Amino acid sequence: MRTSLHQYLIDNREKNLEELLSWLKIPSISTLSEHRKDVKNAAEWAEKKLQEIGFPEVELIEGEGHPLVYAQWLTDNNQPTLLFYGHYDVQPADPLNEWHTPPFQPYIDKDNIYARGATDDKGQVMIVLAALEAWVKSEGKLPVNVKVLLEGEEEAGGASVEAFVREYGDRLTADAALICDTHMNSVDQPSLIIGLRGILYTEIIVKGAKRDLHSGSYGGVAPNPIHALCLLLSRLKGENGRIDIPGIYVSSVPVSDEEKDFWHRDAEALEKRLLKEMGVEQLVGEKHVSVHGRLGIRPTLEVHGIRGGFIGEGAKTVIPAEALAKVSLRLPAGSRPTEVFKQLEHAVQQKMPKGYTVVVRNLHSGDGVAVSPENRYINAAAEAIAEIYGVRPVFMREGGSIPITALFDSILHIPVVLMGFGLSDDGAHGPNEKFSLNQFYKGMDTVADFLGRLRN
Numbered sequence: 418m419r420t421s422l423h424q425y426l427i428d429n430r431e432k433n434l435e436e437l438l439s440w441l442k443i444p445s446i447s448t449l450s451e452h453r454k455d456v457k458n459a460a461e462w463a464e465k466k467l468q469e470i471g472f473p474e475v476e477l478i479e480g481e482g483h484p485l486v487y488a489q490w491l492t493d494n495n496q497p498t499l500l501f502y503g504h505y506d507v508q509p510a511d512p513l514n515e516w517h518t519p520p521f522q523p524y525i526d527k528d529n530i531y532a533r534g535a536t537d538d539k540g541q542v543m544i545v546l547a548a549l550e551a552w553v554k555s556e557g558k559l560p561v562n563v564k565v566l567l568e569g570e571e572e573a574g575g576a577s578v579e580a581f582v583r584e585y586g587d588r589l590t591a592d593a594a595l596i597c598d599t600h601m602n603s604v605d606q607p608s609l610i611i612g613l614r615g616i617l618y619t620e621i622i623v624k625g626a627k628r629d630l631h632s633g634s635y636g637g638v639a640p641n642p643i644h645a646l647c648l649l650l651s652r653l654k655g656e657n658g659r660i661d662i663p664g665i666y667v668s669s670v671p672v673s674d675e676e677k678d679f680w681h682r683d684a685e686a687l688e689k690r691l692l693k694e695m696g697v698e699q700l701v702g703e704k705h706v707s708v709h710g711r712l713g714i715r716p717t718l719e720v721h722g723i724r725g726g727f728i729g730e731g732a733k734t735v736i737p738a739e740a741l742a743k744v745s746l747r748l749p750a751g752s753r754p755t756e757v758f759k760q761l762e763h764a765v766q767q768k769m770p771k772g773y774t775v776v777v778r779n780l781h782s783g784d785g786v787a788v789s790p791e792n793r794y795i796n797a798a799a800e801a802i803a804e805i806y807g808v809r810p811v812f813m814r815e816g817g818s819i820p821i822t823a824l825f826d827s828i829l830h831i832p833v834v835l836m837g838f839g840l841s842d843d844g845a846h847g848p849n850e851k852f853s854l855n856q857f858y859k860g861m862d863t864v865a866d867f868l869g870r871l872r873n
């Protein structure tokens with residue numbers, strides 16, 4: 418990496434950290450309407466920062482939802498264009514009493530920054546902003562053309578950015594996209610993400626009698642929707658972790674030998690880490706599938722909540738008329754959530770005990786993504802990581818979903834580089850979210866180096 422760039426980033430560590438802290442102090446919680454003004458403040462913070470870096474075109478795009486921040490700097494027709502996407506909104510901070518320090522008063526110990534949004538995603542966006550600034554300040558200009566798109570609704574469904582990409586896709590024309598919103602395997606074994614699972618989120622509603630009944634007068638003959646729902650759920654996924662929905666395992670994700678080899682090598686360490694993080698004594702799921710496979714490419718079916726009957730204090734002998742379960746499936750890239758919804762509906766009708774009516778509702782869904790590891794942009798990212806970390810990254814999958822990735826893939830038709838600097842114990846979305854300072858600074862070096870490698 419160029420010495421001048423590297424030196425600039427070292428000299429400005431303090432300044433970059435201070436700037437991140439000021440951004441983290443803004444409680445830009447996109448799902449809570451009382452924070453609407455804060456969300457806008459966080460957008461304006463980013464707008465101002467992009468102007469300071471020197472972007473000649475910076476725009477706050479306001480619509481019905483939270484604003485988008487868009488900036489572009491087109492320096493040279495002969496160079497490729499990189500589209501960087503990130504988000505400046507954060508998850509709600511509750512339960513507040515589980516935080517050791519207040520979520521919007523960033524706290525630094527020697528290794529980490531603790532604050533809501535530290536790793537997801539302000540800290541990671543700041544890495545890219547700092548790398549861009551380093552190029553401008555130390556080399557006089559950006560090495561390639563850069564477009565920046567920041568949204569404030571990632572944690573709230575992302576309607577505005579989706580509409581923008583669908584409607585103004587031509588403004589976003591680029592050769593590749595960069596997203597820094599994922600995590601690495603570990604500091605010693607950096608990784609790049611080449612696959613994200615899709616999601617299908619549903620509600621299953623079971624109805625029995627026309628009204629709640631007394632268990633003394635009707636117990637023994639009355640249908641009980643809660644019990645029927647439990648039977649149904651256990652038929653959809655048994656104790657062995659296998660999902661019994663015909664068709665669900667049809668699409669399989671190709672996994673390279675190199676990746677399988679890493680899964681094998683890392684299996685024991687990963688299992689140990691997961692047991693510790695979750696505070697449990699054994700993992701569940703399909704025993705014949707590797708842990709990496711279970712987390713990355715196999716479909717999942719999880720129950721998030723069950724509602725029905727009496728849950729107040731004391732005893733009430735009611736047989737409820739209705740029960741509801743929130744059920745989501747994570748799906749490998751290649752599975753179409755709309756298709757899977759039909760398969761689920763069919764399986765539910767087949768497996769439902771007799772004497773009930775059941776309805777399945779699709780609340781939302783998003784496609785998974787598989788990125789080919791064979792393109793110059795991912796190669797450039799892998800080389801930059803190898804240069805800064807001294808170890809070549811492994812290609813991995815992440816079990817979560819970043820809906821914008823599928824949109825970039827399907828609408829803009831450009832390769833997406835998922836180069837994240839979070840660590841698995843950062844606790845994104847949970848209390849005491851943190852970001853490693855070491856990753857913060859190494860990330861800047863890596864992204865700055867990456868930008869230089871994109872030049873023709």
Ligand SMILES: [Zn+2]
Pocket residue numbers: 504537538571598
């Ligand atoms: Zn995020």
